[in-house]
Amino acid sequence: MSAWQICGYSGLESLKLINTVEVPPLSQPNDVLVKVNAASVNALDVMMTEGYGHQVFEKFNKLKSSVFRQMANNQNLPLTPGRDFAGVVQAVGGSVTGIKPGDEVMGVIQPPLPGSHAEYLVASACNMKHKPENLTMEEAASIPYAGLTAWSALSITAELCIGSKGKRVLVLGAAGGVGTIAIQLLKNWGTLVVSTGSSEAIPFLLQLGSDFAVDYTSPEADSELQQFGGFDVILDCTGRTEKFSYSLLKPWANAKYVTLSPPTLRNFDERGMIGGLMKNGLDLLAANSTAIIEGKTLRWAYFIPSSTALTQLVDLARQKKLQPSIDSVFSYDQLPEAYAKMKGGHKHGKIIVQM
Numbered sequence: 001m002s003a004w005q006i007c008g009y010s011g012l013e014s015l016k017l018i019n020t021v022e023v024p025p026l027s028q029p030n031d032v033l034v035k036v037n038a039a040s041v042n043a044l045d046v047m048m049t050e051g052y053g054h055q056v057f058e059k060f061n062k063l064k065s066s067v068f069r070q071m072a073n074n075q076n077l078p079l080t081p082g083r084d085f086a087g088v089v090q091a092v093g094g095s096v097t098g099i100k101p102g103d104e105v106m107g108v109i110q111p112p113l114p115g116s117h118a119e120y121l122v123a124s125a126c127n128m129k130h131k132p133e134n135l136t137m138e139e140a141a142s143i144p145y146a147g148l149t150a151w152s153a154l155s156i157t158a159e160l161c162i163g164s165k166g167k168r169v170l171v172l173g174a175a176g177g178v179g180t181i182a183i184q185l186l187k188n189w190g191t192l193v194v195s196t197g198s199s200e201a202i203p204f205l206l207q208l209g210s211d212f213a214v215d216y217t218s219p220e221a222d223s224e225l226q227q228f229g230g231f232d233v234i235l236d237c238t239g240r241t242e243k244f245s246y247s248l249l250k251p252w253a254n255a256k257y258v259t260l261s262p263p264t265l266r267n268f269d270e271r272g273m274i275g276g277l278m279k280n281g282l283d284l285l286a287a288n289s290t291a292i293i294e295g296k297t298l299r300w301a302y303f304i305p306s307s308t309a310l311t312q313l314v315d316l317a318r319q320k321k322l323q324p325s326i327d328s329v330f331s332y333d334q335l336p337e338a339y340a341k342m343k344g345g346h347k348h349g350k351i352i353v354q355m
Contacts, residue, residue: 003118004335005078009051012343015336018078024114024122029095032125034105036087038141039116041335041342041351042177043239044303045081048111049339053265055273057112082116083303084108085123086131086140087355096125104131106140106314108148110305116141117335119355126307132318139324140317142350145303146177147313147322149260150185153178153301155309158233158258165190170231170248173238174210175201177350178260180325181313182235183208188321194228196221204348208325233258235301239345241266244287244298252295262300325349 003021008014026033044052058076086106092099099105107128109115114122131140155161160169169186171179174195186193187209195210198217205213214224230250236259249255263283268276287298316322327347330338332355342351 001119003080003114004082005080006049007078009049009054011050012046012336012339014049015339016078017333017335021080021118023120026091026093026122028124029093030125031093031122032089032096032099032105032128033091033120033122034085034087034107034128035090035120036085036116036118036355037137038087038355039082039085039353040141040145040177041338041353042083042145043342044083044111045115045117046339046343048079048081051269053111053269055268055276056265059273076112079112080114080116080118080121082109082118082121082353083111084141084144084146085116085121086135086137087121090120092125099125099128099130104137105129106131106135106144108144108305108310110303117353127305127310129310129314132314134320135317135324138326138329138352138354141352142177142324142326143181143313143317143322144310146350147181147185148306148309149301149303150178150182151306151309151313152304153235153258153260154182154185154233156304157299157301158235158256160186160189160191160233166192167232168192168194168228168230169233169235170225170228171195171210172216172234172236173197174205174213175348176237177325179235179237180208180349181322182237183210184316184322188316194225194231196225198346201348204325208323231255236260246291246294246296246298249291249294249296255296257291257296257298258301259298260301262302264300264302327351329354 002019007016089103105128109123175197193210194212195205196214196216199215202213234257241261267279327349329352
């Protein structure tokens, strides 16, 4: 089969289309082989072309079973990127129930396992669900990874799954893949949502259900946000890694600033496993030293694979309570251009690749 693979850490030029990749085997009883029809491009995919996370991912590969190490040739490279997908089931492992060959599914693959930017993939049955009939393959592929990242950030890190009705939440940089789903999840949970984006994104954010949308380029942006009287949660989807501002959080209300760009993997990359672990602890302590004085906290959010959460996302999409947001669609041979667009930023929704 063919697959786009990362063959080095020199950026987008490291992406190569390889036509001699073996179709991945069903090595575990819960494995499912899927022919990929569509996949999305995530920020993580682009960052991995520059070596992001390689220290942790290499350790992960070494800890895998001998079966996987043989399949991966015990090396981190070449690596097939792509975290979410929609496609048709070709074969299933002996323990798989409820999914059979011919079924249309959507799902997610956790890094650094071989990803979805390929003709075929193998993923665990618990990380895929039947595609709702009201979604196209492209729409289905836009949901899983961004959706699970938004869900974990809001329900686990920000603890909004408990009594979130009536809470005030600010979503910064809301026009991207995670932000667009975060807005819709929050509205389904009864939350008042304020979002920020460029002037061109404001109508888009309001259409998604945001109660208020603020143009972050406006000189009055800060004063407009101050008028809301403080937020219970700020979800930062901007990609910034420092200079977080806690002034918009409510004081002494267990308010939380949640960032989707923690320094965790980068610290490991730069300092190794032990040094990175120590640096992460110091970074989190330093970031909270000023916030905690007013009863606020900075928290780091991550993608978490959850079968239960994926079911919730798919059910919302089936009920048309979660609308996929697609910025653009590229063909399989245009995948490097899709990565370049992701790297350039300022997109509205997800970037999709048709296989």
